[in-house]
Amino acid sequence: MQTAYYLILVPMVYLAFAVFIVGTVARLVSIWQKPKNPSTLMIHHTKSPRWLWALADTFLLPTVRRHNPLLWLFLMIFHIALLLLIIGHLELFQRFAIFQVIDHEVFLGRGFVGLAMAIALLFFLFRRFVSPNRDLSVPEDYYLLILLLLTVIFGAEMDWARRWYDYGEMQVGDYRAYLMSLVMLKPKLPDALTGSGHSFMLVLHVFFANLFIMFFPFSKIMHSFFALPMNKLRRG
Ligand code: HEM
Structure with missing residues (x-):
């Protein structure tokens, strides 16, 4: 079992x-x-400042808000949670002074960020079981959402165990030692991370996260790289 843990937590992450x-890089180059x-992609005749309009279109999704307010609400929750999670994962590497502006323990949000994201993902998944979204969905849509949901559930579970149920065997210091050792190319797995009753949760979290990260460049989520430039083209 320890060999499987090692393979998932070290070589598979690299x-x-x-x-x-x-x-x-290959997809962007192609x-x-x-x-x-x-032809021009400009469909709005916006005065200035066009960059500001493009930013608002990208991050506030006004068209979705007009046509489907409930979907808009969950999209907002999802993307705000994503931002907080990115900060949380950066803080698993080391402490950054800039994030200490708000005094908090890692992760920000006391476990509720993971919960909010899991609920948003369930919403996105279930809406695809109902027509007309069902008829427009392809298998990839379901794979992606299920993969993300699995990643989020196992990640959030570790946070809930620590924050809500005082499970103290795997601590932020252990995660920092592990993740920084990966960055330094001198991988080291603290015993707390591989010998605890919750180790399998970490291994499953990182396993599904790895699959997601590998799948990312070939999936629809590449939209995140194009959303802002496309909105700028639409605004002229
Ligand atoms: C190889 C990449 C990744 C590693 C090594 C990693 C590692 C971790 C660790 C160590 C935790 C902390 C658990 C705790 O608080 O005790 C965590 C939490 C979490 N991770 Fe990841 N993670 C990775 C990628 C991802 C990805 C791609 C997602 C998907 C969005 C994700 C979602 C989460 C969530 C939702 C939490 C819980 C946060 C909360 O409840 O506030 N992780 N992760």
């Missing part, structure tokens, strides 16, 4: 990030090399 970087679209 592999996942290598696939992510090479895959993302899109860059496509012939230019001869």
Whole structure:
């Protein structure tokens, strides 16, 4: 079992990030090399400042808000939670003074960020079981959502165990030692992370996260790289 833990927590993480970087660069280059679209994509005649409008379109999704307020609400919850989670994962590497502006324990949000994200993902998944969304969905839509949900549930579970149920065997200091050792290319797994009753939760979390990270460049989620430039083109 310890060998499986090691393979998932060390070589698979390196592999996942290598696939992510090479895959993302390859996709961006291939899109860059496509012939230019001869027609304009500008559909709004916005005065200035156009960048501000493009930013608002990208992050506030006004069209979705108009047509489907409930979906908009869950999209907002999801994306705000995502931002807080990115900060949380950065803090698992080391302490950053800038994030200490708000005094908090890692993760921000006392476990409720993971919970909010899990609920938003369940909403996105269940809405695809109902027509007309069901008829427009392809298998990839379900795989992605299920993969994300599994990643989030196992990650959040560790946070809940620590924050809500005083489970103290795996601590932020252990995660920091592990993740910084990966960055330094001198991988080391603290005993607390591989010998605790919750180790399998960490291994499952990182396993599904690795799959997600590898899948990312080839999936629809690449939209995140294009959302802002596309909105800028629409605004002229
Ligand atoms: C290889 C990459 C990743 C590693 C090593 C990793 C590691 C961790 C660790 C150690 C925790 C802390 C558990 C605790 O608080 O005790 C955590 C929490 C969490 N992770 Fe990850 N993670 C990774 C990628 C991801 C991805 C891609 C997602 C998906 C969005 C994700 C979602 C979460 C969530 C939702 C939590 C709980 C946060 C909360 O409840 O506030 N993780 N992760």
